[in-house]
Amino acid sequence: MNIADLDTPAVIIDLDVMERNLARAAAYCQQHQLRLRPHTKTHKIPAIAQQQLAHGASGITVAKLGEAEVMRAAGITDMLIAYPIVGESKLRRLAALVPQAHITVALDSEEAARGISKAAQESGGTISVLVEVDTGLGRCGLAIGPAVSDLCHQVQDLPGLCLAGIMTYQGHIMGDAHAREKLTGEENSRLAILLALLDKAHLSCQIISGGSTPNFFLSHQILGINEIRPGTYVFNDLNTVMAQAAQREDCAMSVLATVVSTAVPKQMVVDAGSKSLSTDRLATGQSGFGQVQGAPELVVTGLSEEHGQIDVSRSQRKFSVGDRVRIIPNHVCTAMNLHDEAYGVRGDTVECLWPIAGRGKVR
């Protein structure tokens, strides 16, 4: 089957580009002796998770229990659920999962730890725990201080739990090369305090988890980190390109779309709107909701649910109703979550069709 035979909008994965991204990441992690535990929320496709493991990943990361269940059903047996699991219904599902896989969970509260301890006891197994520490993003995680070592000790004392280490996330290290160097220096000062605090509390942490895709290839410069959880690197997206962490040619995922209207001057409308690309803005604050592959002057300037409005005033090409383009999204993870399936292609040949099995697993 050829790309021309696909109906639109459709998620296209360029397999050559994806495989190059996976190989580059594996080589980097091997060189710097970093364990790679890729976040599969980006693709949500078990077959791609298995390719990541084949490239040397030490296990996978998921955001939600529902994603863990999908990945376990596909035969994957080592996963970090990088999210506090709270509530009876989820704890029952966690207990059911424990005998089938090595499960690590992140948390930042005694309430969450107590629930997960009960689930572990119910399962008859052990759940590994990473205590989440906020090193600057301000989302989840305890501030660096005695609360961290207190919660680590509580985890050690709770039945069924095994303290595996600490989870951080470097999502706040952004900007240009100079800004990042400065932010990495500040991050390392904070991490030095954290590591000293853990040492003083006699907490030996096997895992210090961190990383993010924009800073993937700077991970070895971040103090103490021995495991990283990037997600987006498998496909990359405009955010990765804008962060100068990848080239446009490294973007493996695009949304194939058809021009459905050219009635309004200087504009064409494609059939990929916010239901196909998501309304996520660029992390840099720049405007636009996507760019046509191979034509960065063609920016999606407006989005409604089913309409993508593309400014054609700077393009040499003349577009007609029925023409097709491939659009690289701002944020590939949220775009993937909007679709039920993805087509893997080499050149113009469609090689495979993958259900996006982890789509919509909000619970």
Added chain:
Amino acid sequence: MNIADLDTPAVIIDLDVMERNLARAAAYCQQHQLRLRPHTKTHKIPAIAQQQLAHGASGITVAKLGEAEVMRAAGITDMLIAYPIVGESKLRRLAALVPQAHITVALDSEEAARGISKAAQESGGTISVLVEVDTGLGRCGLAIGPAVSDLCHQVQDLPGLCLAGIMTYQGHIMGDAHAREKLTGEENSRLAILLALLDKAHLSCQIISGGSTPNFFLSHQILGINEIRPGTYVFNDLNTVMAQAAQREDCAMSVLATVVSTAVPKQMVVDAGSKSLSTDRLATGQSGFGQVQGAPELVVTGLSEEHGQIDVSRSQRKFSVGDRVRIIPNHVCTAMNLHDEAYGVRGDTVECLWPIAGRGKVR
């Protein structure tokens, strides 16, 4: 079953509020002799579409062929596909649908009209057509001028097509009461030119379609419009509230969420992120991605895929991990599209579970 028994995040529909919204809309349309053809993209649930028909709707509107197929499978037989249908695969599906339902399609190009004419001939039936005219939004639709009457005549001449009228959309009439009055005046001047142009070209249009939820109850003041296609009015959302077109108490849909972290001061994190609420901004440009129901001071200030960050600094209430809140989204249509099912409730009692059958029908 009680709301307390539901796992989170979960879409909750307050049935009393929804039924009040439906009854109010029906009474208004009856009073002003406007045909109501609700856009079902908001809820994507056939059972709710059937309630709209029971409240006197003259048919339904859908955005995509996939939504039309879902609604037809549920027994609905009169629908407007308010979107240009382009491409062979879709035209084949359209042809298959024609013998089963009265289908009207909107379009703004001869290319689209020719394809749809072929589909009509293939089906052995007739497809009604609304020619889309841009009255100010600048998305799809021909500018008011000879191109409109030309396309209408082409539609009249193409086999299998029946020119039913004109489609407009008043999405650009926004702002406060004063701004809207001014914009409605300008809109009516444009519509007067359009109607004169149609009259001069001897085009008798049975349907002049228009409307939008924020301007729902102003529809009778918009010149010539005899059919309206609001979607959001069934549930309302923060955009409708900010447009002063509904009260917070008129918002029927909320996302039930659990507090999963309170580790960062002045903030709580809930398990409803952009994968549950969408990153759609408010049309007014105000910040925030949702508000806690009954507590408008609790705004979702930050969103990542699975994390909703809520500023609690102005709240009297003290929140703990495990507490639950209901969040009204900025834009209910895109939020609904992220979920597989919705719970209908009365008070705290769960009365029904609806699959969101039209979710993800991007094609």
